[in-house]
Structures are given as C-alpha cells and as structure tokens.
Amino acid sequence: MNVVTFGELMVRLQPYNYERFVQADHLEFTFGGGEANVAVSLANYGAHAIYVTKLPAHAIGQAAVNSLRRYGVDTTKIVRGGDRVGIYYNEKGASQRGSVCIYDRAHSAIQEATTADFDWDSIFEGVDWFHFTGITPALGPNVVDICREACKAAKAHGVKISCDLNYRGKLWTREEARAAMTDLCQYVDVCISNEEDAKDVFGIEAEATDIYAGEINREGYKSVAK
Template sequence: MKVVTFGELMVRLQPYNYERFVQADHLEFSFGGGEANVAVSLANYGAHAVYVTKLPAHAIGQAAVNSLRRYGVDTTKIVRGGNRVGIYYNEKGASQRGSVCIYDRARSAIQESQPSDFDWDSIFEGADWFHFTGITPALGPNLVDACEDACKAAKARGVKISCDLNYRGKLWTRDQARAAMTRLCQYVDVCISNEEDAKDVFGIEAEATDIYAGEINREGYKSVAKQLADKFGFEKVAITLRESHSAFDNGWSAMLYDVASDEYCFSKKYDLHIINRVGGGDSFGGGLIYALLSGKSTQEAVEFAVAASALKHSIEGDYNMVTLPEVEKLAGGDGSGRIQR
C-alpha cells in the first residue's frame, strides 16, 4: 500500500519534564507535524508512506528530512527551498493544568510555498491513498489551493482521500475554516473529526455531551457523523472520543460510521494515564488508514486505530513509535502492560 500525506513539518521545542516555559532554561529539540506523524505511523506498519512538504535546503531543513528517513518514510517528493522551518513550542500539562502550544511558523518554507511547487501527477503515481488535515490549508490561501490541486489529482487517479478536520483556532477563524474546508471536503472519502472539530468548523455538535465534564453521548455522535456524511457525501466518518478527567487521565475511544452499510461501530474505551498527548489524533488517523487499506471490517478498523492511538499517549514526541504486532496485541484485548521478556 502506498499512502501520500501533505503538510508542514516543524521543529518541536519543549521544556524538560513538566516545567513551564517561564521556568525552563533549556528545551528538548525534535520534529513533528500532523501529516508527518501519520506518515511515520504508516511506515512503522510496513506501508510505503510518502511525505510531501517544502523545507529549506539548510542544515535544519535536512535534519527535519532525516527525522522522517530514519523511520522509513519516503522523502523523495519533499520540495527544497525557502528560508525557515516552522517552530512550535509545547508545554506539557500535568494534573489539572492543560498543555500549551505556541506557534512560530509564519513565513516558513511551506507557508510561503506556491501550488506550482508540487507535481501531483508525479507524486500520486502508484498511490492508493492521500491524507491531509485542516492544519495545512489554515496556513494560507496558497495552501488551500495546493490542497485542492492535490485532491483533484488524487481523484483523477482513483486515489482515496482522507482528511482530519483538526481545527486550530490559533491559525485561522471559524469562518475561514468553514469556507476552506467546505471547498475541500467535497473531494474527501473518509473524514476524521473529534468532539470539537465538527462544531468549530461546520457548526455540527453532539447533543447531551459535555467534553469538559467527560460525558459522552453515543447517540449524539451518531447524529454528528450522519450529518457530516450527508453534507459532503463521505464514505466513512470517524470521530475520536476523549473524556478528559485531567491532563494525565483520559478516557479514549472512537466511533466509525460506514455509510454504505449504515453501520456505527464504537471501539472499546481505554483509560489512559498520559505521558504525552500530542500526536494522539494523528496516530489514530495512521491506524485507521492502515486498517482500511488492509481490508479490515468497520469494527476491526476502529479497534485497530484506537489501540494505536492509545499506545501513542505513552510515547514522548510527535511520532508514534509502535509496531504492527504491538497494536494488534492491544486491539486483540491484551492491555495489561506486563513486561515482555
């Protein structure tokens, strides 16, 4: 299976342990970004994962490329140019203090890229799937156009398209998001959302659910999935369900709606004690894409994706460093966490 993902790869700077920004005197350095995280997950499962972006030709840009190559991601379609790699600062939350993310990504190489930088006909040669998120078009009108060009080229080749809505209020307004994502979602086959994104982007919300109190109403989310599918003609809609009790302790599950069979499948719920939650949704997306391309049933696919993302919450950094057997083991019911000897 060959999967193409498109987005921004950023430097991630983070205080050590659970220090606050204002008390830290040194920062951990790594790389991450929504679609890159998905590509790494897929490469770890043995898929041919192709990541597309634009990065400077200097040493930091090369370090970003190398961070993907070490896990087997195909970086041959990355365009080189521009002057800077975007940065995000991440402060890990603890107990009742939530995590904080600060962006410094204006005028990055991808943010200043043009649609003509990307040869989508060449990029999609032999591809089975294309994935992007709502973060990429949020970088500017030029990226909305680039995403649409990619979607059109994918459709022309019969490539399946998935999109994680991933609304980021620090990057654009709800009105901007709604206009752009309404334009792009007409091409999408599989939509991935969470408790907040469907409401923030399209004004669709689950009834009788309080995400801050950790209360989940299954019927409400079935309604959200159906409304999304009816609006855009999606083949499948996945919704991740996070019951947030504290920064450390979450309930984690998901629902996958298959339109053709009118089947709503809910996964088992995992009670997580979180090491790091950044990239949790991306690891779900990577798991879901792999499961669907592998021919798993609707129920099997959502169980695999949730198991993959549950494991990601135990791993530092953006990338999900888990193997296919580890995900299959957890999805199969072994969540004991016992030592492997």
C-alpha cells in the same frame, strides 16, 4: 499500500521533563507535525509512507528530512526552498496543568509555497491513499489552493482521500475553516473528526451533548455522522 501525507514539518522546542518555560534553561530539539506523525506511524506498520512538504535547503531543513528518513519514510517528494522551518514551543502538562503550545511558524517554507511547487500527477503515480489534515490549509489561502490541487489530482488518479479536520483556533477562524473545509471535503472519502471539530468547523452539534460540560450522548453522534 502506498500512502502520501501532506503538511508542515516543524521544529519542536520543549523543556526537559515537566519544566515550565520560565523555569527552563535548556530546550529539547525535535521535529513534529500531524501529517508527518501519520507517515511515521504508517512506515512503522510496514506501509510505504511518502511525506510531502516544502523545506529550506539549509542544514535545519535537512535535519527535518533526516528525522523522517530514520523511520523509513519516503522523503523523495519533499520540495526544497524557502527560508525557514516553522517552530513550535511545547510545554508538557502535568496533573491538572494543561500543555502550552506557542507557534512561531509565520513565513515558513510551506506557508509561502505555491501550487507550482508540487507536481501532484507525478506524486500520485502508483499511490493508493492520500491523507491531510485541517491544519495544513489553515496556513493560508495559498495552501488551501495547494490542498485543492492535490485532492483533484488524487481523484484523477483514483486515490482514496482522508482528512482529519483537526481545527486549530490559533491558525484561522471558524468561518475561514468552514469555507475552506466545506470546499475540500467534497473530495474526501474518509473524514476524521470528533464532536468538537464537527462543531467548530461545520457547526454540527451532537444532540443532547455539551462537550464543555462533559455531557455525552452517544446516540447523538449518529446524527453528527449523518
């Protein structure tokens, strides 16, 4: 199976072990991104995984590309250009202390990309499946446009489309997410969501369920799906 995933690949800076940011004097340097993680997983399962994004042509951008190549991900469709790779700082949680994620991704190459950067007709030749998440269009109205063009091209090529709603309140408002994802999901064959995303993005709540109080009614999820 040939699968295309599309999103942002970022530098991940994380203290060693379970140190807090204020304790750390060294940070571990790796790369991460929701759709990139999917591509790596698919490649590990034996699928032909093609990852699409835009990255600068400098050494950090190349290191990001290499981080995917080592797992067998096809990086030939990655567009090169722009000035920076987005960064996120991650502090791992421990016991009752939750994780902390701080974004520094403004003006990244993919955030400033345009629809002219991607030749989706070429990208989707011979492809079976296209996957993206709600994180990618959250980067800006221009990236919503890119996702829409990708979905239209995928449909024209008979490619199945999946989307993980994956709402990120640090990137956009619920109202912005609802407008964009309502539009994009008209093209989607498989929508992946949990009860929190369904509520945040579409205002759809599971019956007799309070996600914040931990009160779960399994039958209520049938109504969410409908």
